[in-house]
Amino acid sequence: MKVERLTPIEYRDLILPQGYSVSKESLWLFTDEENTFRREVRAFLDKEIAPMTHQFEKNNVYPRKALKLIAKRGYVSYPFPKEWGGLNEGNGVTKDLIVSEELAAVSPVTSTARVANMLCGIPICRFGTDYLKEKYLRPILSGEKIGAIVITEPQVGSDTARMQTTAVRSGDYYLLNGEKRFITNCGEAEVNTTFAITDKSAHPHKGMSCFVVEKEMEGFEVVEHYELLGMKGARNGLMRFNNIRVPKENLVGRENEGFRILLDELDIERTVIAGEAIGHARRAYEIALEYSLLRVQFHQPISNFEAVSFKLAEMNTKIEAARLLALRAARLIDAGKPASKESAQAKLFATNMSVEVCNEALQVLGGIGYTTKFPVEQYYRDARMMKIAGGTTEILTYLIAREIISDANKKRREIKTSA
Ligand SMILES: Cc1cc2nc3c(=O)[nH]c(=O)nc-3n(C[C@H](O)[C@H](O)[C@H](O)COP(=O)(O)OP(=O)(O)OC[C@H]3O[C@@H](n4cnc5c(N)ncnc54)[C@H](O)[C@@H]3O)c2cc1C
Known part of the structure; x- marks a missing residue:
C-alpha cells in the first residue's frame, strides 16, 4: 500500500507568501498607485514586523517596538494632512484601509493598537487647535508618542451619550472625574483623547466635550488590565480619573461639542x-x-x-x-x-x-x-x-x-x- 506522507504537515511547510489570494479583480478596483502601496506595505511588514510577532502572542509583549516602526514608516499618517506630519493625498482612508488589512493579516494585536493610536489623532486633527496638533498629533504620527481613544465606561458602553465621566471648569482647568474601561493601549498611551460630560443638565448629545488627557497628569490611574480571549500582547484596561486638572487648552473643539x-x-x-x-x-x-x-x-x-x-x-x-x-x-x-x-x-x-x-x-x-x-x-x-x-x-x-x-x-x- 502506498503511504503518501509519514510526517504531519507543519506550519513551516506552507510556502506561499501572505496575500497571494487577493484576486487581480479585487486589486483592479484600487488605483495602480494604491496597489504599489499595498505591495510596499506588505514587503515592509513581512521583513520588519512578522519576525517579532511570536513574542506578542507567546509572551504577552506589548507591540510598542512594532508600533514605532510602523509610525516611522508613515503608516499612521495617511488620513492626516501634510501640514501636521500626515501623508494624505486625497485617498488617505483608502490607504489606511490597505494598511489595516495588511497589518491585521500579519499581526492582529499590532493592528488594533495602531488603529486606536490613529483614532486618538482624528478628533485632534479635525477639531483641535494648532497648539494641540503641534503638541499631540505630530508626535503620534511620527511614532514618538502612542495614543488611545477613551469613550467606554463601566456603566455605559453602546449608549455612549449617557456617559458619566464629568469635566467641570475651574479657572484655567477642567477637573476630570470618572472611569473608562476596555481602552486599547490603556496605560501605554501617553496621549488619551477622552470624552466627558461638561453639562449634566443638557440633552446628552449637547453636554459632552472632548479633551486630551496625558498619562502623566496627576490623578491618572490605571486600575486594572484585562486578560482577553485573543489579542495577546494588547494592553486593555480600566482607567480612573481622580480630579485630574486638565488645562483648558486641552479642550478639543468647543465645549459641549463632544458628541x-x-x-x-x-x-x-x-x-x-x-x-x-x-x-x-x-x-x-x-x-x-x-x-x-x-x-x-x-x-x-x-x-x-x-x-x-x-x-x-x-x-x-x-x-x-x-x-x-x-x-x-x-x-x-x-x-x-x-x-x-x-x-x-x-x-x-x-x-x-x-x-x-x-x-x-x-x-x-x-x-x-x-x-x-x-x-x-x-x-x-x-x-x-x-x-x-x-x-x-x-x-x-x-x-x-x-x-x-x-x-x-x-x-x-x-x-x-x-x-
Ligand atoms: C478588545 C476591546 C477593545 C476595545 N477598545 C476600546 C477603546 O479603545 N476605546 C473605547 O472607548 N472602547 C473600547 N472598547 C469598548 C467597546 O467599544 C464596547 O465594548 C462596545 O461599544 C459595547 O459596549 P459594552 O461592552 O458596554 O456592551 P453593552 O453596551 O452593555 O452591550 C451588551 C450587549 O447588549 C447589546 N445592546 C446594547 N444596546 C442595544 C440596543 N439598543 N439594541 C440591541 N442590542 C443592544 C450589545 O450589542 C451587546 O450585545 C473595546 C472593547 C473591546 C472588547
Whole structure:
C-alpha cells in the first residue's frame, strides 16, 4: 500500500507568501498607485514586523517596538494632512484601509493598537487647535508618542451619550472625574483623547466635550488590565480619573461639542476595523487553502473533496465582498461624503464574515487547527473582538435599519408630493 506522507504537515511547510489570494479583480478596483502601496506595505511588514510577532502572542509583549516602526514608516499618517506630519493625498482612508488589512493579516494585536493610536489623532486633527496638533498629533504620527481613544465606561458602553465621566471648569482647568474601561493601549498611551460630560443638565448629545488627557497628569490611574480571549500582547484596561486638572487648552473643539466629534470619528473607525477583519479572515483562509492542498486523506488532497473546496469557495467570496464594501466606505469618506450607513455595513459584514471564515478555516485543518501549531486558532480568537469594539453587531444593524427605513419614508413622501 502506498503511504503518501509519514510526517504531519507543519506550519513551516506552507510556502506561499501572505496575500497571494487577493484576486487581480479585487486589486483592479484600487488605483495602480494604491496597489504599489499595498505591495510596499506588505514587503515592509513581512521583513520588519512578522519576525517579532511570536513574542506578542507567546509572551504577552506589548507591540510598542512594532508600533514605532510602523509610525516611522508613515503608516499612521495617511488620513492626516501634510501640514501636521500626515501623508494624505486625497485617498488617505483608502490607504489606511490597505494598511489595516495588511497589518491585521500579519499581526492582529499590532493592528488594533495602531488603529486606536490613529483614532486618538482624528478628533485632534479635525477639531483641535494648532497648539494641540503641534503638541499631540505630530508626535503620534511620527511614532514618538502612542495614543488611545477613551469613550467606554463601566456603566455605559453602546449608549455612549449617557456617559458619566464629568469635566467641570475651574479657572484655567477642567477637573476630570470618572472611569473608562476596555481602552486599547490603556496605560501605554501617553496621549488619551477622552470624552466627558461638561453639562449634566443638557440633552446628552449637547453636554459632552472632548479633551486630551496625558498619562502623566496627576490623578491618572490605571486600575486594572484585562486578560482577553485573543489579542495577546494588547494592553486593555480600566482607567480612573481622580480630579485630574486638565488645562483648558486641552479642550478639543468647543465645549459641549463632544458628541458631534465622537460621531465624526466613527465612520473612519468602522471602515478601518472592517479592513482589519478582512486581514484576519484572509490570513486564516490562506493557511486553510494551502493546508488543503498538502493534506492527504483517502489518497487525495482534501481540497479534492467538495465539502472542503466549497468551504474555500465561500470563504474567498465573502472576503472579496467585504473588501468591496470597505472600499466603498473608504472612497466615500475620502470624497468628503456621508458614509455612516456604508461604514456600518462594511464593519457589520466584514466582522461577521471574519469570525465565520476563521471558524471554517479551523475546520479545514481538522484537529491540528484546534492546536497552537497553526495560528488559525489565534486568528479565530482575535477576529472575535471586532464584533464588539467600535460598535457592536447589534448596534450597527440597528443603525443601518434606521437609515434605510428613514430613507424609504422620505422617498415615499417625495413621490406623494410630486404626484
Ligand atoms: C478588545 C476591546 C477593545 C476595545 N477598545 C476600546 C477603546 O479603545 N476605546 C473605547 O472607548 N472602547 C473600547 N472598547 C469598548 C467597546 O467599544 C464596547 O465594548 C462596545 O461599544 C459595547 O459596549 P459594552 O461592552 O458596554 O456592551 P453593552 O453596551 O452593555 O452591550 C451588551 C450587549 O447588549 C447589546 N445592546 C446594547 N444596546 C442595544 C440596543 N439598543 N439594541 C440591541 N442590542 C443592544 C450589545 O450589542 C451587546 O450585545 C473595546 C472593547 C473591546 C472588547
